[in-house]
Amino acid sequence: MSDGCITRVVGALAEASGMRDARLNELVRVGAAGLQGEVLRVAGDAATLQVFEDTSGLALGEPVRRTGGPLFAELGPGLLGTVFDGIGRPLARLADATGDFMAAGAELPTLDRSCRHEFRPSVAAGIEVGPGDTLGQVDERGLVHHVLVPPGRGGRLRAIRAGAWRVDEPFAELDDGTALALLQRWPVRRPRPAAARLAYDRPFITGQRIFDFLFPVAEGGVVAVPGGFGTGKTVIEQSLAKFADADVVVYVGCGERGNEMADVLADFAKLVDPRRGTPALDRTVLVVNTSNMPVAAREASIYLGLTIAEYYRDMGYRVAVMADSLSRWAEALREIGSRLQQMPGEEGYPTYLASRVASLHERAGRIRCAGQPERCGAVTLIGAVSPPGGDFSEPVTQACMRVAGALWALDAELAHQRQFPAVDWHASYSLYVGVVEGWFAQAVDAHWPALRAQMLRLLQRDAELREVAAIVGPEALEDGDRVTLAGAAAVRELVLGQSAFDAEDAFCAPAKTFALAQATLELVARARTALARGAAYTELDLMAAQRAIAALRSAPVAEHRRCAADIARALDPIAA
Secondary structure (H helix, E strand, C coil): CCCEEEEEEECCEEEEECCCCCCCCEEEEECCCCEEEEEEEEECCEEEEEECCCCCCCCCCCEEEEEEEECEEEECCCCCCCEECCCCCEHHHHHHHHCCCCCCCCCCCCCCCCCEEEEEECCCCCCEECCCCEEEEEEECCEEEEEECCCCCCEEEEEECCEEEECCCEEEEECCCCEEECCEEEECCCCCCCCEEECCCCECCCCCHHHHHHCCCECCCEEEEECCCCCCHHHHHHHHHHHCCCCEEEEEEECCCHHHHHHHHHHHHHCEECCCCEEHHHHEEEEEECCCCCCHHHHHHHHHHHHHHHHHHCCCCEEEEEEECHHHHHHHHHHHHHHCCCCECHHHCECCHHHHHHHHHCCCEEEECCCCCCCEEEEEEEEEECCHHHCCCCHHHHHHHHHCCEECCECHHHHHCCCCCCECCCCCEECCHHHHHHHHHHHCCCCHHHHHHHHHHHHHHHHHHHHHHHHHCHHHCCHHHHHHHHHHHHHHHHHHCCCCCCCCCCCCCHHHHHHHHHHHHHHHHHHHHHHHCCCCHHHCCCHHHHHHHHHHHCCCHHHHHHHHHHHHHHHCCCCC
């Protein structure tokens, strides 16, 4: 395979001659240090290269070595609980090998070759196997890791052996001589195949009341979370990664601050997953490309995270991908496009931004997995967007909104009012409501859809009345309207507001969400009944009931029954 040499360097881009046979997106080693990069453009004998590392010190004439293939993700046991950079290098093992500051061209395989995994076959030699068929299992941090026939492979199984294997050691062999190992390699930009895409059938439980109750997302759906600086996007993403009902979580920190990612690592190491009783980090894969890392690797980091998510999806697991943030990923596209002198579109972003965003989001979904036994998996994508100045009309936000099934719009004014999550319930929406309401009605309470509609009507009326109250003052309103304002304030405080720092309130089960919403709306109904019987608004004492409802928010599960009884006693006198 012929190599080239550097003829030009511009920031993260380099040009090389002698690359006539190079392929688009082929992985290359640039310079004497062997920096990782990929081919972005080929013109005759010259190629333009995107370098994933700092190009400081590169000189003209240094060699460029081709690898013959694109950027691959290494997939297999050992991914869970590990932190990788944007191109799949394990940061902890790199730190052990090279120190806290990564050396130029440093390389370690994604999966540890020294670690052995106990493989238990589930099939016998002599049978026909096809792509996606389960061959056996490996225990991975409390999760059953199903070992599958790689896509595109198949045939009669000549031999299969149990034992403790390294990921690169063959444990099975097909009749055609193909060796099968625990390790699979897959191009990060190519979606992994599935037998069929399936319709949504259940919600993705987030544990955040405002999302599960007002703006639910289906499992396998896509959510856009736009918000300006300080509106809490990262806190929401981290809360979902900690508490959402998923078997595996892939958290991609794309262009975020290093201290935030350090906090994530520290929190996840201490947090216990309530479903499995193990550290939350044991079900999590973190892909980290912080703001001080080269921009070019940001573009690859999102694809790496999705490829890892699809790998666990193919085992039949429900996977959640938290991408924070897609704006930084789009900025990498803009920077690369400008260096390639491509025709700019709106605000300098490349003209293909919308199609690239759409193809990215299409990798989410619920599928029937290829192979036997029959199983279903799902990838749910929650993508944070950071519009400059909170302007939702900017190109990245608009491109995400076109393909997302739900919008959780964050509002800076609500954040300044200490309303968290700072979700604007007037601008937010969910197209999955009709799909998931039946599940909530069956699994939680039959009145769930009606209660949700009632709360939205209350909030809409509250918005209208607050405009009037801002002019004439709340005391000038009719008593019924004052009850609406008070009830909406209670909804915002007791139901929609949630504390990420309260151990009992950080996650809220759907049953508790319904109980809080039902009690708060019952408080409003009792107050209106009292007015209808001739009471004046100033005579109503709503505070005792509000305190009782607030106590339920932070009460452990063992005290929910007592709190419900306290709420009922506090509500009784209001309409008496």
